[in-house]
Amino acid sequence: MSSAWSIFVIILTVLMIVGCTWLLWSTSRPIKGEGETTGHVWDGDIREYNKPLPRWWLFLFYATIIYAIGYLAYYPGLGNFAGLSGWTSAKEHDAQRDEAEARLAPLFARFENMPIEQIARDPDGLRLGRSVFGNYCAMCHGSDARGAIGFPNLTDSDWLWGGTPDDILATVLDGREGLMPPLAAALGSDLAVSEVAVYAQSLSGRKVDPAMAAAGKRRYDTLCIACHGADGTGNQALGAPNLTDDIWVYGGSLDAIRKAINEGRHGQMPAHRDIIGPVRARLVAAWVWAQSQPEGTAATP
Structure with a gap:
């Protein structure tokens, strides 16, 4: 104030x-x-x-x-006057958080160094992981982890940054930032943008105009190949999506793909290391990894 x-x-x-x-x-x-x-x-x-x-x-x-x-x-109440007690809502929150952490510490302790694959076979670990996911991740990825437009589905086998337990844990702890630059100026015309969009649709097996796709491929090989690869399968080191599986984070319609090419995309997953800590991150990573595994691989939460 x-x-x-x-x-x-x-x-x-x-x-x-x-x-x-x-x-x-x-x-x-x-x-x-x-x-x-x-x-x-x-x-x-x-x-x-x-x-x-x-x-x-x-x-x-x-x-x-x-x-x-x-x-x-x-108590504080007169403008910036802090009050004789020195009370603040932040201190109250921290005290209550520390009390809760101390009470829950024994519950989480046994999962501290447990491998993620092992947690995924532990019903208690999965229940805790699902609870953490519901509190911190569901607002973006949905309570069922199936995502939404702009937020990846975590229950399939398609991963932007890798789907191994260690990859998922790194994503939860340190976050991810994926950037696709706008390419409208580089392509030079709406027709060129449409051609590349049509070629991108063809990579996933859709029926498209062959001439448009052929023209789009030439432009793709000039501008897009560096991130998405010559065959369109993407690059998990960059978070560049696979264009051949017909799974689209921002939608696979012609208009949605054109919008991505014209305006670019900037996807950001915030780091949760300082928010939930390493043990809870390990639990939620185990639950997320379990959702993408064949039925019977992990325990039922």
Whole structure:
């Protein structure tokens, strides 16, 4: 919060407290015509009298004001003033996290150095891995790990960066960043972009215009071969997808492929090493790896 906003909040808060105090004090003073009726009558015999608030009620209001002043002095609430206690929500969060970590440490301890393949055959390990995945990965890859447009399906055998247990663990721990540059300017025309897109579709076995695909292949061999390979099977060292299996992260329609060629793609998986730690990363990597294995290879979670 800037100094200007901090001063504004402090002044506004103090004025509100002073205003409430003044209002209580002014209404507690003797009033003209006290004890007389106001002339308002309900249901024939219920009359409104002109009387101040009862003393005990006023004292309760004054007590709330005193409590508010004490609270604002002890806890942060007056702009940038940190409060006498030094309390912060970040410290509270860290304390609760540390308490939870200490409580759960024995549960995770036995998986610390266990090979991922072995965790994948351990029902308890898979249950924990699935829980971690649901908390940290499902928002992108879905609760069933089948992904969505822009987020890879983790249950098949198609991997951008490699599907071995060690590859998956490295992805979880350190993240991945895949970049396809926009190629519209290099190709020079919409027709050229369409030709390359049609050739990309042909690599996955789709029926396309042969002339368009042939023209697209010549352009592909000039610009795209460096990442996706001469045969279109991609390069896991670069995160370049395999174009021959008809599995498309961003969609395989002509328009979707044209959009990728024209504008490029920038996919980023954040690193989770500092978020979930190495043991939880190992557990979630085991669960993810198990989803892509033939049935019976891994234990049922």
